[in-house]
Amino acid sequence: MHGMLVPMEPLNTERRVIEAAETLALSLGNNPNHTVAAAAMDTNGRIHTAVNVYHFTGGPCAELVTLGVAATAEAGPLVAMAAAGDGGRGLIPPCGRCRQVMLDLHPDLLVAVQTETGPQMRPIAKLLSDTYFFPDAQAERVFRFNRRYYDAVVSGRKTSSVRWDEQIAVGPAIFYFEDDAECAPLRGEILEAKRYQIDDLTPERLRLPEGGSVEGYIEGLRQHYPLMPVDAFVDVVDFRVVPSDSGPVHEGQMATA
CATH class of the missing domain: 3.40.140.10 (Cytidine Deaminase, domain 2)
Structure with missing residues (x-):
């Protein structure tokens, strides 16, 4: 990603x-x-x-x-x-x-x-930094994933993600799996995004399983974001896949879950 x-x-x-x-x-x-x-x-x-x-x-x-x-x-x-x-x-x-x-x-x-x-x-x-945002645009949002997370997101095993320097908006979103035509986009929803400084991250805030390492998670995050400052603030994002009976993402794109 x-x-x-x-x-x-x-x-x-x-x-x-x-x-x-x-x-x-x-x-x-x-x-x-x-x-x-x-x-x-x-x-x-x-x-x-x-x-x-x-x-x-x-x-x-x-x-x-x-x-x-x-x-x-x-x-x-x-x-x-x-x-x-x-x-x-x-x-x-x-x-x-x-x-x-x-x-x-x-x-x-x-x-x-x-x-x-x-x-x-x-x-x-x-x-276009420091810009005016048109409040009535009603733009559909996209939440990007690495394609390796597709099965985990679809099955519901993965329901959170940590992001740095991204524009996160709570509400409906299309979950887009980058660079893989086999992984169809999903209809989803961003439930919550909480911001923490890296030093304040805990296993609970990272949604880590029992025995999960905060240090190991942060090291992986730094590999993904090599320019992330040592004292960066990151967003812990909770999300869900919306059931497929909610209708198509848009023409030609059916949500599957």
Whole structure:
């Protein structure tokens, strides 16, 4: 699973998003009205693509057109986005307006940006820090897991997780298992998120089984978050999977439990 502090190497599924944007951009001709292509992936692994519509009155960027295309396909929340320019310009970062829209409508989105070492994925919240949040966006939330936890989450053996530097929201969420098409997203709910400084963690607060080691857990947490400060505050998140009879996550994505 991704740690939320940048930079982050793209996962295989995210590289597919980047490739889709770059491939579409390379197909653009010399039409000045369409110069940027974008691609976005939903929690079911489907990739949605579109191009910008330039106009002097403020035609939409490729990222915003892609959001509309995804919404038309009932994609639900998006987990990865990339944009590329025509003429071989490669990856380009989103403009300020696109960043604000993506943050409000898809607050758990990762965005591909070009760096000196190659493409990196950045949480949209990190691309627009200290920002205004549109209160009526009603965005669906995504809670990410490493795919190795799928069976434990589905069976109910795993009902808590410790996170650092992530945007946690109590309430309904889609549980998304990264980089694995075999693990379908689940409908779930974040029940509670309590913040503790690392030195204040106890077996009870970590929900450890009898004999579990706080030191061992923290060491594993530091391996997952190598840039986490020694005196960091972390969130202990309690969650549950919502029974499958609650209906589909969204079109094409059935919750199973």
